[in-house]
Amino acid sequence: MERIDRRKRQREWFRVGDCDVAWLVPLLLLMGIAAVDLLTSEQFRIVSWIVLVPSIAAALCGVGTTVVFALLSLVTYVAVDTVYPNQYRAGNADFVLVALGGALAVIAAEARARRERREGHMRDIAETTRRTVLRPLPPGWAGLEHAGVYLAADTDARVGGDFYDIQPGPHGTRVLVGDVQGKGLGAVETAAALLGTFREAAYHEPDLATVADRLETRMYRHRGHTAALGRYDGERFATAVLLSFPQREGDTVEIINFGHEAPLAVGPRGVRPLPGTERLPIGFGHLTEGLAGGAADLPSADLPAKVPAEALAPELHPDETLLVVTDGVTEARDRRGEFYTLVRELDRALARDPGRAAPKRLVRTVRDGVLRHTRGRLADDTTVFAVRRMADTSD
Incomplete structure (x- = not known):
C-alpha cells in the first residue's frame, strides 16, 4: 500500500540528513533584523520588526522552540535598542509589542501542535481502518x-x-x-x-x-x-x-x-x-x-x-x-x-x-x-x- 502525504513532503524541505533545521529560518531572520538595524542610521530603525521572529517560529517549529525565540527576541530587542542614544530608541511601546507578539506566537504554536496531534490521531485511526478493510x-x-x-x-x-x-x-x-x-x-x-x-x-x-x-x-x-x-x-x-x-x-x-x-x-x-x-x-x-x-x-x-x-x-x-x-x-x-x-x-x-x-x-x-x-x-x-x-x- 502506498499513499501521498503532502505534509511529510513539505517537512522534508526543512531537514538536512536526519536533523530538522526549521529553526534556522527564524534565527536568520532575527540576526538579519538586528544587523540591519545596527548598520543603518538612527533615522531608519527596524528593530521592532523582531516581532515577526516568534511568529515565523510558531509556523515552522515546535512550542518549545517558539518560546525560546520569543525570549530571544526580547533580549535582542533590548540589546540592540540600548546601543542607540535615548532620543533614537524605539522605547517601551515597541518592547510591549515584541513581548505581546511573542506571547501570541507561543499560543498559536500550542494550538497548531494540538491540532496536529489530533489530526495525527485521526490519521492513525484511518490507517487502522484501511488495514482492516x-x-x-x-x-x-x-x-x-x-x-x-x-x-x-x-x-x-x-x-x-x-x-x-x-x-x-x-x-x-x-x-x-x-x-x-x-x-x-x-x-x-x-x-x-x-x-x-x-x-x-x-x-x-x-x-x-x-x-x-x-x-x-x-x-x-x-x-x-x-x-x-x-x-x-x-x-x-x-x-x-x-x-x-x-x-x-x-x-x-x-x-x-x-x-x-x-x-x-x-x-x-x-x-x-x-x-x-x-x-x-x-x-x-x-x-x-x-x-x-x-x-x-x-x-x-x-x-x-x-x-x-x-x-x-x-x-x-x-x-x-x-x-x-x-x-x-x-x-x-x-x-x-x-x-x-x-x-x-x-x-x-x-x-x-x-x-x-x-x-x-x-x-x-x-x-x-x-x-x-x-x-x-x-x-x-x-x-x-x-x-x-x-x-x-x-x-
Whole structure:
C-alpha cells in the first residue's frame, strides 16, 4: 500500500540528513533584523520588526522552540535598542509589542501542535481502518503473483471506498476489485461489508456466479441495515470485477464484471481487454431478472429469486498479467482536462521494456504515470491491482 502525504513532503524541505533545521529560518531572520538595524542610521530603525521572529517560529517549529525565540527576541530587542542614544530608541511601546507578539506566537504554536496531534490521531485511526478493510496480502498468496497500490485523494483520511482482496479456497482462487460509490465512512462500511461476504462466499461456493449473487444480496442487506439505523444515504452501489483462477490446469480465468472498467491482459504482445459476464453494479441487481435466493430479509419483497448467468472464462496467457484499475485511473485528468490514456501509455512502456508486464513493475508504471499526468492532484481515490499465476517451477 502506498499513499501521498503532502505534509511529510513539505517537512522534508526543512531537514538536512536526519536533523530538522526549521529553526534556522527564524534565527536568520532575527540576526538579519538586528544587523540591519545596527548598520543603518538612527533615522531608519527596524528593530521592532523582531516581532515577526516568534511568529515565523510558531509556523515552522515546535512550542518549545517558539518560546525560546520569543525570549530571544526580547533580549535582542533590548540589546540592540540600548546601543542607540535615548532620543533614537524605539522605547517601551515597541518592547510591549515584541513581548505581546511573542506571547501570541507561543499560543498559536500550542494550538497548531494540538491540532496536529489530533489530526495525527485521526490519521492513525484511518490507517487502522484501511488495514482492516484492505488486509495485507502475503507474497505469492494462493499461487498468485500480485501487487496493489491504493492512493487516497483525501491525503488526511487515507481511506475511501476502493477495495480488493484475494481468497483461496477448495474451488480455486477468487479475486475481487471494486469501488464503492461515494466517499466517507459510509463507503468504507460498504466496502467492509462486501469484502466480508466475498471472503466467505469465495471460499465455500463452487460457482463464481453464486459468489456474485451473494455480493448482490449483501449490498441490499447492508442498505436495509443502515436505513433502519436512520443513516439512509441513497441507493449506494459498487462497481467491481470478480475473478476466479480455477484449480484445474489451463490458462483461463473466470470473470464477472459489475459495471466496472474491463480488466486488461498485459503482456509482451501488448494490452487487450478481457471480456466477462456483464452485470449491473452491485446494488442494482433488482433491475434485471435475478438476485440470489435467500433474500427474505431484504427490504424489498418483490426482488427476483435467481441469476442464471455463468461467468465467462477467457484465456489468459502465462506471460500475461491481469490488470484492474478503478476510475481514479481512467478519469485522471491533467490541467488541460485531458484524460490519462492508460492503454496507450502501457503499450509505450511495454514497447520499451516487455518486462514491465510483471505485477509489481506494472502497478508501479501505472501509478507513476497517473501521478505524473495529474501532477499529484488526484480527483478520486485510485487503486491499481495486478495479478497473474506464478510460474510453475516444479520439475
